[in-house]
Amino acid sequence: MPSHDDVAYKEQKVNPPQDLGFHRNAADHLVVTGTCSVCRGWNEYVLVNVKPGTVAKDWPWRRKAGDEKQERQLDCRCPITHPGNDDEYTGCGAWWSVRIPSEEAS
Numbered sequence: 001m002p003s004h005d006d007v008a009y010k011e012q013k014v015n016p017p018q019d020l021g022f023h024r025n026a027a028d029h030l031v032v033t034g035t036c037s038v039c040r041g042w043n044e045y046v047l048v049n050v051k052p053g054t055v056a057k058d059w060p061w062r063r064k065a066g067d068e069k070q071e072r073q074l075d076c077r078c079p080i081t082h083p084g085n086d087d088e089y090t091g092c093g094a095w096w097s098v099r100i101p102s103e104e105a106s
């Protein structure tokens, strides 16, 4: 794993991680993994299947109008608090769109 870059917190849209990956965990939830292209922090999102219309409060992605089933917007959630992030959330503020493989979108 490349070393983490301690960049200043900044909200920005970036390209998806080059090593973007999908797999199923033991609970059969879809897991999206990838290295943030800004800070190189490791990101892992467990996408729990929920009924349409219900959004868990701490979902890491924002819904996008229209193509909401196929595409998610994921925020960088590396475990590091970046400088300039007064709220001390983890992540560097970068976010990217991820296309969920259609066979996994149910």
Ligand SMILES: [Zn+2]
Residues within 6 Å of the ligand: 004, 005, 036, 039, 040, 041, 076, 078, 079, 080, 082, 091, 092
């Ligand atoms: Zn980071």
Ligand SMILES: [Zn+2]
Residues within 6 Å of the ligand: 036, 037, 038, 039, 040, 041, 076, 077, 078, 091, 092, 093, 094
């Ligand atoms: Zn990041």
